[in-house]
Amino acid sequence: MATTYKTFLNNDITTTRTLLHEAIPITGSIVSGTYADANIKEFTSDLFEAVYDYPYLSSSANHIFDITCGYSNSSDLSASAVADGVTTAQDIKNKINMYNEMAKVLVGHDITGSIQEFDQDGDISLGGTKLREIYVLNLARLLYKDEIKKGSFSLTLGSTDAYATPFNTTLELSDAQGVNDFRVNSPAGEYGILYTSSAEPNSESGVGLLYYQAGIAILSASVFGTNEMNPDLESATAILSSSTITANSNDLRHRIQNLQFNNTTELNSTIYFCRVNHNEFNYSANPTYLSSSQIVVKQQTTDAPVSFLTTIGMYSADNELLAVAKLSEPLKKDPNNELILRVRLDY
Numbered sequence: 001m002a003t004t005y006k007t008f009l010n011n012d013i014t015t016t017r018t019l020l021h022e023a024i025p026i027t028g029s030i031v032s033g034t035y036a037d038a039n040i041k042e043f044t045s046d047l048f049e050a051v052y053d054y055p056y057l058s059s060s061a062n063h064i065f066d067i068t069c070g071y072s073n074s075s076d077l078s079a080s081a082v083a084d085g086v087t088t089a090q091d092i093k094n095k096i097n098m099y100n101e102m103a104k105v106l107v108g109h110d111i112t113g114s115i116q117e118f119d120q121d122g123d124i125s126l127g128g129t130k131l132r133e134i135y136v137l138n139l140a141r142l143l144y145k146d147e148i149k150k151g152s153f154s155l156t157l158g159s160t161d162a163y164a165t166p167f168n169t170t171l172e173l174s175d176a177q178g179v180n181d182f183r184v185n186s187p188a189g190e191y192g193i194l195y196t197s198s199a200e201p202n203s204e205s206g207v208g209l210l211y212y213q214a215g216i217a218i219l220s221a222s223v224f225g226t227n228e229m230n231p232d233l234e235s236a237t238a239i240l241s242s243s244t245i246t247a248n249s250n251d252l253r254h255r256i257q258n259l260q261f262n263n264t265t266e267l268n269s270t271i272y273f274c275r276v277n278h279n280e281f282n283y284s285a286n287p288t289y290l291s292s293s294q295i296v297v298k299q300q301t302t303d304a305p306v307s308f309l310t311t312i313g314m315y316s317a318d319n320e321l322l323a324v325a326k327l328s329e330p331l332k333k334d335p336n337n338e339l340i341l342r343v344r345l346d347y
């Protein structure tokens with residue numbers, strides 16, 4: 001326990017913020033194909049399916065993202081008739097519920113308390129085109145950490161009409177404009193607009209939304225009917241109204257050729273400059289420093305006192321030990337030198 005304390009002054013303390021980035025590639029072979037779907041976990045609730053990087057029963061498997069889909073109450077699909085026993089009334093209800101759940105969290109409510117719909121260009125208050133039929137990629141926090149780095153997201157989808165060979169032609173979706181053109185009007189944080197690689201970014205060309213801090217990508221189902229894709233591909237209506245959420249999620253998953261982005265870890269630090277003046281801490285509090293009232297490390301009575309610094313203790317105003325910093329090697333201290341020790345606390 002220390003017996004001598006020194007108070008930090010305002011100019012002894014500073015703070016820093018560092019953003020660390022890591023590239024995350026997710027290939028289509030992982031998402032579907034490599035493990036014959038043993039890495040895909042489906043649920044009896046039929047609300048979403050979970051994708052793992054290994055067979056999900058393996059102890060080394062990591063959850064990487066979930067897939068689901070849905071449509072708004074205002075969508076034409078919400079009032080569609082149950083077709084040929086393939087889509088049930090429960091399927092329709094599930095898709096409406098999933099849309100409302102995502103919209104409630106990511107878009108929020110209007111002044112009447114109603115859940116707002118996803119907006120194509122993010123300018124919710126101005127009206128405009130709404131995304132009423134959507135697919136959702138919900139990335140695991142393990143991958144995106146604190147947030148997805150703006151401008152780094154890229155999703156390549158197979159666009160060939162044939163289900164068995166979807167990657168003969170492809171379509172890339174990205175947030176290429178996200179660095180300088182992102183929105184802040186979401187309760188879930190910042191988000192950018194997803195555009196196709198061949199589209200000129202404008203208020204009518206967005207095909208999805210990317211929520212950076214939430215790690216969620218919203219894809220308009222209309223992307224499967226855009227001019228950039230094979231014109232013979234099924235329309236969004238046919239895709240979303242023809243089956244269950246699990247089956248629709250599988251349809252999207254089998255068209256993912258590549259998904260990549262950079263994650264972000266925000267590292268906040270408080271740095272303390274521990275200043276040791278020439279006349280301070282020249283004596284040790286270690287009981288072995290003295291022997292018969294004599295300083296052990298002195299050879300002659302005229303020698304200057306010497307100590308070796310090994311540890312820094314940081315105390316509260318009540319002298320309660322809060323943190324300990326260990327030096328990499330003992331530092332010699334005597335009246336002839338001064339030291340500045342830099343202690344950094346990361347959080």
